[in-house]
Amino acid sequence: MYRWSLLLLLVTVLAGCKMGPDYMRPDVPSGESWRIAPAATESIANLSWWELLQDKELQNVMQIALTENQDVRTAVASVDQYRAQLVMTKWDLAPSLSYGASAFMYHTTGGDATTIPGGGGAIVLPGQAGKDSTTFSNTIGFGNLKWELDLWGRLRRAVEASEAQMFSQEENQRTVILSLVGSVGEAYFGLRSLDLQVDITKRTLKSWEESVRLSQLRYKQGYIPKLDLDRFEAERAGTAAKLADLERQVVQKENQLNALMGRKPAAITRGLPLTEQPMPPSVPAGLPSELLQRRPDLQQAEQTLAAATANIGVAQAARFPQLALTGAVGGANANLSGTSIGPLFIQNVAASLAGPLLNASALGYQVSVNEMKARQAALQYEKAVVNAFKEVEDALIAVQKTREQREAQEQQVAALQSALKFADQRYQGGRASYLDVLTSQRSLFEAELALARTLQTQLVSVVQLYTALGGGWSVTEHPEQNLPDPRVQKNISARVQ
Template structure:
């Protein structure tokens, strides 16, 4: 008898797992990123830890502070723990559920319904029960195992989501800091230009007072000075808002932000390799998270399919029953029972069928989201690469323009002093130089931000 029971248990525990096993779907992956000439290098900018790419000590400390305190990162870390706990909850159903039961009941027997009690015997009865109960659903067709697989994949997805928030936080702090330093450079240019405008107003006012110049030149100089001065409060407002934004990511109250290396002295890597496009499928947290959700959806199909098949269960009880609590441990009060059974669904109003169809539809949705995430990763890298390439050319041209306008501004003053031109030439040259210097500062900031965006698009920055 014991041998038969052992054989049955072996057969039940060695049951099959229904549903398809997961296989990564094929992704149309380009051989190289757009704009990369020749054989693409295997190394990638994303291989660098963020502290080797962002070398300004101030931005490094800001990133570390954000990684310690940021609200979104703390939230995703808690979600990882929640998903890990859910895996344990689902896996627990693979094991027997053992409980300790205790109960007491009392009753009075009716004499009118029981003739044996007409002699005046005791009509009051009570019983005490104490014992252990065990219920075990034997996972013959793998429903619980598939549910555990789905919960595990969902847990891994939350872990990749946490890494994605980590990556985004590193990139955002670096980008917002570079934006702040770019605004600082604009403010520096504006104040320097304003000082030049003040000197110009004083110069022409002095010439007007001595009768050398005319009122038109003075008014033009004053208007040009006001144009420059009006840009300062706007820049100061934007700088304050940028500082508040950075403090928000640090979980700090609004306040000033320390400054480190100037924008023009920030580290910029001499070469920016993008690596192989196929590496994005392994490196990008959003792609990995989407794939884990696809794994979970695939496992749900197997769990839904297993619902069509019988459910096998074992239950047992071991304990004691006695009318007197003091005799509950008497061996004569001992009881035990073992029950085995199965439940085969026959008709559920097509509920099981539609549940199965729904899981297949959710798998198709997860597949589309995975393919979308993969294609989006290729697009973002290509966008960042073309931005870096074109900004480099644009910056070189803008630097040449600024140099030419500086010469033009000096020449216009020399011509004016020699009596060959009027103040209008100086005004036009100064305004063009001021505008071009501001645009050059923005291009320098845009180049650094494009590097940050490429680093983010390649999936760098989340490594410990």
Template structure:
């Protein structure tokens, strides 16, 4: 029985929880030496609280993260342990990130939510303590001598009567025997911790988004540089074709093909400029600024990133990623809400009253004859609620189950993100090596093709094809280099880095 559990826990130094089936009838053994007051005192002293205590769910973590090649033996060190300025060493990028951490709207909103959750915790926790207020008043009353009951002068010398009062009010203090208020405070505290973890998650995402947008901007700058260089070489080739066509060596078809390549290279430049300007606007929004130009630092090929990407222990991911910790705090809050719902089955005991004095003389306001006080204990026990209390318990239990599922999903999402980032990092690196070999080969092919064309050994078609293939391969290599850099950014974010 619930009262026997409370009595057993009263003798233990460790706090516990009283649990029982509140919808079942309870019987008290008349032979027990405990009185009702003793039972209440025991519950108060031992922190008796209905509802389940929180225990972290058991999670099966993999021994290593999945990657294309077997990972070395996991070590405690992780890429996420580095501060973001130790990972991203471009000074201009660091300035952008620092600005975003101060001015970004999403982060400022997350900070405001933390403050709101902290204030809500204070409001909820205050219900556990007595609320007192001090009041005072001064009242003057004039009595009529010619009213319903005539008052002679000898009986009432003065028609005016003035008296004052001072009171100390105790406003409805609830005796938290069943732990309803403590469970509510536990839920509010978990919501505060969850809001703080969400703030850290916003910081992690913000650092990743600024770095991703900055590297994308530098990649577009690199593509624009390639396009302008290609346009310059194609214009020189067009002038050569025009010279040969004027001398009767090249045909009009050769001229039109040369013009086509020039126009193709020129057409890509406005497109790239459009994407560059829009990316700058995106970065400005992340920085909380009006659209404008973004300062540049190192080029895409000069970016210095960490050569090694240790992942750390998979089990440490549960403690490092803010989104996983936020999901766990949501589970803690939902678990505590069950106790709040179950406490509604039990009597609610509250105390209210005031202590003070009333007197016509200030000197005697606090004397014994002038003292007034009242104390009103109140007990409220639900008798018939048409299943509302039972449904409320089922509702909170369903919410806890939903929070548990979200917590488990967050964990699996974390493992998946890390694995995807590791796969991308290795595969993109392999692709970059092969693409660099291809660009080298195409550059040499283009050189040889134009040498043969100038010497009259080969047609212009082969030279134009080599030029076109090299241009596309250079743009593809630029994109692959960007993806390689972004794979490090995504791995850093997936491991939970960036919020430190």
């Protein structure tokens, strides 16, 4: 009794051991403030995406994309797969119990004895010597038990690795959602920018057509040379070509948005014009330390590192013996020529110990392989952190400088509009050459297109900062006032939560 108690105590102590290192988050510098923006406790990433992107049609497009986008749905399915895999891994810690049954019958001719399989030898039955006999036997095993005692923590480390992999896939799902929010916002603002450029180009083309018409009259009356008329017609043709190119880009941008929404190409309903899109008065970035907890791609990289660390323990434990308890409980019955022997009750308990011998060196190399994988995962995590800080800093400077650029270009457009007005008056009065009008009109056209692109860049930079800070991936809340279409609301399901 004392020996069994000592053995039980030893097994209990060993079962509390786990081979391999425990996971610890690597030290990465975060700083107290951003390089460009001052320190702030609030962050624009605290806003829900529908609070930042207030265009109702954009919200409609975003809802459809979050529900129907194939990448999001694939990420959800991947999470379900790894969740099921975790359950399977946890079951390895529990005893396994199986059942089975068998039955057979055979006939013997002559002889002095009848042998019952599994009975340990021949049994001579009275009155059966030298006669034919028929044997029927059945066995039912209803308690085949096997339980591996996790002495070195191999199974528990495997559970840790599987759990970290599941968490990594959950963060990957959020990363996909975050990327989708940014992509849809950028594509929509790009579409509205192209719409504005098309309007500018059409207005400019109409102005050139009027200039060509007047120039043709003046040329026929002999007031201007053919060179002036050719110049105006060339500018009109160039503007028409620009319009055709912009219209091509509009359709392609609509196709891009439809692809993000997971559907075939179709027209996109527009919302607010680019010049009327809400612009947040300030875009605080919050504290750098928040980035490690907020950005899902960093969480994903960290969980990948945690899984790789746990796999080191799995490989180390595989080098040690594995102790398993087995047992069986069952029953058997034999019937020989109508004479029943049984039933028989069968039970057994055993312990098995198995460990590597010739492959011990190979298992040692497997430990080294897993250690190198963990080292690579740690470097990838550090790289992801560095890249995240870079993206935030890039977005911060873009928000700041595009605002300054937009203000300067607005002044430039206003000045060029005034210059064109006076140049045209002077040309019509014969006090200036056509070159003044051409130069002013061309400069105004290019400045207006540039301003439209800068407006787009400014809006996109805000979206990029929002996603770089880790905002926009939560889709678990949907205020009623921000669900523009009941058909879209009906499609929102738990698969994107």
